[in-house]
Amino acid sequence: MKKKQFIKATTGGTALLLAAATLAACGSAPDKGSSSGSDEPTTDYLPCMVSDAGGFDDHSFNQLGYEGLEQAKDELGADWKTVESNSENDYKPNIDSLVAAGCNTIVTVGFALSAATVEAAKANPDIDFVLIDDAADNDFNGKVDAPNIKPLLYNTAQAAFLAGYAAADYSKTGVVGTYGGQPYPTVTIFMDGYKQGVDYYDQENDANVKVVGFEGGDKGAFTGGFEANEKATTTAKSILDQDADVIMPVGGPIYQGALTAIKDSGKDIALIGVDADFYETDPDTQPYVLTSVLKNMKQSVYETILAAGKGDFDPTAYVGTLENDGVGIAPFHNFEDKVSPDLQGKLDDVKQGIIDGSIPVKSYLD
Known part of the structure; x- marks a missing residue:
């Protein structure tokens, strides 16, 4: 990102002196x-x-x-x-x-x-x-x-569906997790699509991968805000403590709490980014990020x-949508050799099924 100096808002009500x-x-x-x-x-x-x-x-x-x-x-x-x-x-x-x-x-x-x-x-x-x-x-x-x-x-539910499928296929513990900032529709749309993708994986592969941190609607693990604070870290740790080896935090900077929790755990845990390709936007995530759910904002x-x-x-x-490339998922980057050799092909098939409607994905945008 080309950096420039931003003038931060003053929440106390005192403004910077301006000519106007x-x-x-x-x-x-x-x-x-x-x-x-x-x-x-x-x-x-x-x-x-x-x-x-x-x-x-x-x-x-x-x-x-x-x-x-x-x-x-x-x-x-x-x-x-x-x-x-x-x-x-x-x-x-x-x-x-x-x-x-x-x-x-x-x-x-x-x-x-x-x-x-x-x-x-x-x-x-x-x-x-x-x-x-x-x-x-x-x-x-x-x-x-x-x-x-x-x-x-x-409609990030469509892309998150693919990420959930990939997470379920990658998981070694049979448990994957997600948590959000606040239960707004634009947050839970990721979590809901992710869970639908895991459920579809289980259905198609006779598996039983479990999702922790989200049950549906506004029932799940939420930090109460969108700051990279201690609550973001403790919430992520609570997900990892349930044996999840893939985690998707939804809410801007709260992913930094998940990154801290992953590092502190000492375990082999994968991170899934949202909005941007974390591998590209934050190099600190590169050893951990499996993929990212993308908004082509x-x-x-x-x-x-x-x-x-x-x-x-x-x-x-x-x-x-997936059809107009407004949403998608990022490459596996450093995880290319860690995922199943046939995973990308399966994801391509699932993506086409979502686009042609043969694989339904529900979201509030419906």
Whole structure:
């Protein structure tokens, strides 16, 4: 990731001093970057982005959105503004700061920003909003909260199904696990798809691999947030203590708690990443990561901003699937020689079955 300096939100309500008094409120000032290859922008179009509490350097969800915005603004020759959030208290003031800064399109990263995004979109119908991972009450039949919001959604249950199948095939103990940050649909969609994949493996291979940490719905192991804190580590340890030798943490930085638990265990345990390919985004995971469940957020954000910058903003909801390459799973990387030789071929068959509908995968996006 090309690094830049982000201005963190101030949760206590004290803002950084800015020339524009309208931005000197709680939350933080947007950070402005210049277009690649030029000191001056070649367009007046100004795309902007607000992170959720994970921050743009989370090696996952926010980072992918940031990279998509960066790629689009470079191609457009535009300036940009980004602002990070430290907590949910920052979402509304951070969005408001970008409205005041004159942004043409504002991308809000994460379902937690949905309410604040809808409020801002209704109050500012001339600004285009892009909401990642929440439908903003778009029922896909014409009913929408605000006609200037484009939801970017990802049916990760399909990709997680493949990861669950792979985990079950790889497991030596016959136990695999998962846990999440909070039981939001955009979290449990991974866990549910993962469990369905394990169940399908058992059905097709006359096996009895067990999933711990998730029973379905909101019943499972959750840390209560999305921070890489002690609770993330202890929750992961509770999964490993049940003899799981594959674990999939769902919730941005909480995977770091699983990584700590794996290292402390001294056991041969595999990690499954989510959102991004952890092998690529966080080299510290390379000895442990079996595969990752991917959201192609970078591409969908890039395409959306590029179109908006050219005057072709389309508020129609986007849903990433296996068929349109909006979701998928990463290569096995260092585990290539550790998995069954025929596993990839089986996964290819399962993927095709999901695409053609012969293998059903349930998710809230249905």
